[in-house]
Amino acid sequence: MANNNSGAGVEAASQKKKSNIRKRERNNWNGYLFMVPYALMFVAFILVPVLMAVILSFTNFDSIQFPSFVGFLNYITLITSDEVFMQYVLPNTVVYAILVGVGGYVLSFVLAWALCNLTKLPRTVFALILYSPSMTAGVAMTVLWKVIFSGDQTGLLNSWLMSLGFINEPIIWLVSTKYLLPIVVIIGLWSSMGVGFLSMIAGILNSDEELYEAAAIDGIKNRFQEMIYITIPQMKPQMLFAAVMSIVNAFQNGLISTQLTGNPSPGYAAQLIVNHIEDYGFLRYEMGYAAAVSVVLLLIVQLFSKASNALLTEKD
Numbered sequence: 001m002a003n004n005n006s007g008a009g010v011e012a013a014s015q016k017k018k019s020n021i022r023k024r025e026r027n028n029w030n031g032y033l034f035m036v037p038y039a040l041m042f043v044a045f046i047l048v049p050v051l052m053a054v055i056l057s058f059t060n061f062d063s064i065q066f067p068s069f070v071g072f073l074n075y076i077t078l079i080t081s082d083e084v085f086m087q088y089v090l091p092n093t094v095v096y097a098i099l100v101g102v103g104g105y106v107l108s109f110v111l112a113w114a115l116c117n118l119t120k121l122p123r124t125v126f127a128l129i130l131y132s133p134s135m136t137a138g139v140a141m142t143v144l145w146k147v148i149f150s151g152d153q154t155g156l157l158n159s160w161l162m163s164l165g166f167i168n169e170p171i172i173w174l175v176s177t178k179y180l181l182p183i184v185v186i187i188g189l190w191s192s193m194g195v196g197f198l199s200m201i202a203g204i205l206n207s208d209e210e211l212y213e214a215a216a217i218d219g220i221k222n223r224f225q226e227m228i229y230i231t232i233p234q235m236k237p238q239m240l241f242a243a244v245m246s247i248v249n250a251f252q253n254g255l256i257s258t259q260l261t262g263n264p265s266p267g268y269a270a271q272l273i274v275n276h277i278e279d280y281g282f283l284r285y286e287m288g289y290a291a292a293v294s295v296v297l298l299l300i301v302q303l304f305s306k307a308s309n310a311l312l313t314e315k316d
Contacts, residue, residue, distance in 0.1 A: 052291075058072070060288045061288040063285050074291075077289065088268035088269075088271050093251065096181070104188070104249075108242060109239070115130075117223070123201075130197065134191050146174075149183060152170050153170050177266060180269040194245060196242030199241050236313070240312040247301060248301060248305075254275040254277075256270075273300075277293050277294050
């Protein structure tokens with residue numbers, strides 16, 4: 001009798017285990033089903049375009065005739081023969097990425113940390129004010145910045161400088177190769193408080209308050225020490241996300257100079273890699289060469305993203 005009960009118990013346990021396995025499998029399939037829309041969009045709008053760009057970078061393609069294979073000729077031309085890219089575009093992009101990417105990242109953290117020391121209402125208002133330029137940059141370029149940097153006496157900056165006696169005649173800001181890149185950098189910093197900025201605010205606000213109390217007992221004396229020893233170590237994931245977003249935005253932001261001066265910019269003074277791609281792809285219709293430049297840009301962004309990941313990822 002005991003053996004029969006024991007056998008029945010084992011069989012019931014086995015049936016329950018099989019039922020749990022089937023339930024987990026159904027849950028897994030439900031999860032896969034929910035992933036299908038994202039997977040389809042990822043393949044259609046990211047994976048396929050990237051693969052097509054890589055394939056086209058090895059061809060001569062004018063968007064009309066069928067692409068002809070040319071091997072690494074586009075890459076060789078980019079490195080050895082494209083004087084505009086090596087002399088203007090690449091240096092401009094590096095300067096812009098350092099000043100706007102790194103500078104905007106540091107500025108985002110400092111402002112996020114400062115806002116989190118305010119009460120809820122003023123913090124929300126100032127966060128919205130700082131975030132709004134990243135959403136309205138295109139409109140502001142026409143309505144605000146073109147008016148400020150207008151090259152005649154009606155331009156706000158010229159009017160202010162002349163009234164203060166700093167200049168005697170208007171400066172044509174958006175044509176001068178001396179001032180064009182600094183203007184683009186200023187506007188880039190102004191519009192750099194994007195999603196990464198919001199993620200930093202979220203990371204700071206979700207910090208463990210008990211750690212601050214324990215740190216005060218252990219000898220932390222001011223807010224700066226709290227930021228270095230407590231706040232930053234707690235929000236490494238948010239800082240990594242903000243770093244990647246800042247790098248990507250810095251390297252892909254060619255809209256500023258295009259809207260201010262057109263493409264190409266005067267004297268290539270503010271020409272970035274994205275503008276170079278648009279120049280060859282949509283103005284000259286050299287799609288194969290433009291694809292090669294875009295692949296180089298992708299590799300540069302990937303390199304900087306890996307460096308950020310190495311710096312901000314927790315070490316075991």
